[in-house]
Amino acid sequence: MRHFLLIIGFCSFAFWATAQNSPEGSIKLSGNIINDEDQPLSFATVTNLTTETGVISNEEGFFYLTFQQNDTIRISSVGFEPAFIYFGDTAQANNYDLQIRMSEQTYELENVTVFAFKDVESFKRAILEMDDLPEESPKVVVPGSYDGPRREPKASPLNPVSFIASQFSRRAKYERMAREAKQDYDRRQRLSRKYNREMVGEITGLTDGSLDDFMIFCRFEDDFIERSSQYDLVLAINRCYTDFSEQDTTEPERN
Incomplete structure (x- = not known):
C-alpha cells in the first residue's frame, strides 16, 4: 500500500511539473x-x-x-x-x-470532348489537300487461283448462317469496345479522386499559375498513382515540391 501511494504521488508530481512547463x-x-x-x-x-x-x-x-x-x-x-x-x-x-x-468530398469534373480536327469540313479539306496519298498495294495472285469478282453470300431462309455469324461478330466487337471504354472511364475516375489540383494545393499551398506549373513539373505516371497509398502520394508530392523549389532561386509562395 505504501508503494502504491508513492507511485500515485510521483505521477501527480510529474503531471504538475508538465503543466508548469x-x-x-x-x-x-x-x-x-x-x-x-x-x-x-x-x-x-x-x-x-x-x-x-x-x-x-x-x-x-x-x-x-x-x-x-x-x-x-x-x-x-x-x-x-x-x-x-x-x-x-x-x-x-x-x-x-x-x-x-470527416465527410467524403465529391469532385465534379466537366465533360470534355476532343476532336482531331476543328470540324468535319476541316477533316475533309485535310484529306483532299494531301499530296502523298498511299499507293494501292499490289495484288498477290496465287497461280491456279480465281481472282475475278465474287458474289457475297446473302442471308436467306436457305443460308442464314453467314448473316447470324456476322451479326454476332459485330455485336461482340461493340460490346468489347464498350467494356474497354467503361474500364478506362472508371480508372480515370479513381485516379482523379486520388490525385487532383485540390489535394496538391492543400499539400503544397500553391495556387493559380504556380500550382499549374508544379502539376506540369511533377507529372506522375498513372500506374504509380493507382498503386500508391495516400501516404506514399503525400511523400512523393513533398519530394517533388523540393525539386520544384530548387529549380529557381526564389521558392514559390505557400499560403
Whole structure:
C-alpha cells in the first residue's frame, strides 16, 4: 500500500511539473479521426494554421498536439472535406480529447470532348489537300487461283448462317469496345479522386499559375498513382515540391 501511494504521488508530481512547463494559455489536443463509416482515417494532416506546423495521424487515426487558445487547427485528408477547430474564449479546459468525423468530398469534373480536327469540313479539306496519298498495294495472285469478282453470300431462309455469324461478330466487337471504354472511364475516375489540383494545393499551398506549373513539373505516371497509398502520394508530392523549389532561386509562395 505504501508503494502504491508513492507511485500515485510521483505521477501527480510529474503531471504538475508538465503543466508548469507548458506555455501559459496552451491547450493539449488529442483525438481520433474517423470517416462516415466509423473507420479510422490514417495519415490525415492536422495543421496549426497560425504557426504553420502540424502532425499526421497514425494508422489508427490518432493524433496529439499542443496549441495556443486563439490558434486555428485544420484537419484535412485527400478525398475528404476539411474540418476546423477554434476555441478562442470558449475554452474551458487545457486538455481535450475529441473524435473528429470527416465527410467524403465529391469532385465534379466537366465533360470534355476532343476532336482531331476543328470540324468535319476541316477533316475533309485535310484529306483532299494531301499530296502523298498511299499507293494501292499490289495484288498477290496465287497461280491456279480465281481472282475475278465474287458474289457475297446473302442471308436467306436457305443460308442464314453467314448473316447470324456476322451479326454476332459485330455485336461482340461493340460490346468489347464498350467494356474497354467503361474500364478506362472508371480508372480515370479513381485516379482523379486520388490525385487532383485540390489535394496538391492543400499539400503544397500553391495556387493559380504556380500550382499549374508544379502539376506540369511533377507529372506522375498513372500506374504509380493507382498503386500508391495516400501516404506514399503525400511523400512523393513533398519530394517533388523540393525539386520544384530548387529549380529557381526564389521558392514559390505557400499560403
